[in-house]
Amino acid sequence: MQCFPSLVLALSSLLGALALLQLSLYLRVPSRYGKHEERLCRPRGRLPARCAWFLQELPSFLVPALLLALRSPPRLEPLGCRLLCCLFCWHYFYRTFIYPFFTRGRPFPLQLLFFGTLFCIYNGFLQGYYLIYCAEYPNDWCTDIRFTSGLLLFLLGMGINIHSDLLLRQLRKPGEVTYKIPQGGLFTYVSGANYFGEIVEWFGFAIATWSLPAFAFAFFTLCCIGPRAYHHHRYYLKTFMDYPKSRKALIPFVF
Numbered sequence: 001m002q003c004f005p006s007l008v009l010a011l012s013s014l015l016g017a018l019a020l021l022q023l024s025l026y027l028r029v030p031s032r033y034g035k036h037e038e039r040l041c042r043p044r045g046r047l048p049a050r051c052a053w054f055l056q057e058l059p060s061f062l063v064p065a066l067l068l069a070l071r072s073p074p075r076l077e078p079l080g081c082r083l084l085c086c087l088f089c090w091h092y093f094y095r096t097f098i099y100p101f102f103t104r105g106r107p108f109p110l111q112l113l114f115f116g117t118l119f120c121i122y123n124g125f126l127q128g129y130y131l132i133y134c135a136e137y138p139n140d141w142c143t144d145i146r147f148t149s150g151l152l153l154f155l156l157g158m159g160i161n162i163h164s165d166l167l168l169r170q171l172r173k174p175g176e177v178t179y180k181i182p183q184g185g186l187f188t189y190v191s192g193a194n195y196f197g198e199i200v201e202w203f204g205f206a207i208a209t210w211s212l213p214a215f216a217f218a219f220f221t222l223c224c225i226g227p228r229a230y231h232h233h234r235y236y237l238k239t240f241m242d243y244p245k246s247r248k249a250l251i252p253f254v255f
């Protein structure tokens, strides 16, 4: 396989367009899973959360990992390139092999699982293909300010995301499906602390890679879970009379 820059451009533009579609579809009405699913008692057409998250996220890990394994001759230089590909796989290793096995979430709708899986194949291919076959970085990219600041943001965002997901999980005992007011960590300031972490993480990745596909993905993430954080916030305000009034939806002290 070789690099086709026009393919990267086309796939990144389509990802940007999907982000806008996502925003237009879900700004007013939230995507129907978790606390925003209407027919909660209907068991058909849904898969246990553990299975669903594992299956949905697997391609995001597997596709770039396969591209890396199949690359001949193997790409071992420069170090910056290898590190960036590993960061992407690292996040999706967590999301595929760790997150699903601890989740206490409700069963996930099959229809969204189908689209989510397609999306993960698409994005896994785009990010992996670009980093493994197209990206070119100077040998000293690891000391470039874009790489170091992006990496720091990525790690900070990932830390916030994992910690916030853990706080959400601890709100429930095994088997419970009720909702409570999240407390602690960044939830002190925002209702969508896990989403805030994920968005910071992918913008950090985009800065570290300084690439169109990664910026397109960061933008998609913002358009996908940004509105969802807003809908979570509204849900909490409507459901809990004692919900902290100073808490914002997504960005601490701002929004």
Ligand code: NDX
Residues within 6 Å of the ligand: 018, 019, 021, 022, 031, 033, 034, 035, 049, 056, 103, 104, 105, 106, 112, 115, 116, 117, 119, 120, 161, 165, 168, 169, 171, 172, 177, 178, 179, 180, 181, 182, 194, 195, 198, 220, 221, 224, 225, 228
């Ligand atoms: N999966 C990303 N669009 C998505 C699934 C949905 O990783 O067709 C995008 C991802 C997909 C989406 C994916 C792509 C686009 C799709 C969309 C559906 C439609 C859309 C396919 C792939 C589409 C077009 C047409 C444009 C193509 O019971 P429960 O489940 O609510 O329990 C929850 C629990 N919890 C609480 N427990 C007690 N008390 C409370 N108050 C609680 N609040 C929540 O915590 C869950 O078990 C858990 C987390 O819930 P929640 O709602 O906070 O997070 P969730 O949305 O489930 O995300 C989980 C993690 C989180 O860290 C988030 O950052 C990350 O995954 N994520 C999620 C979505 C997308 C994404 C990251 C990304 O874009 N990077």
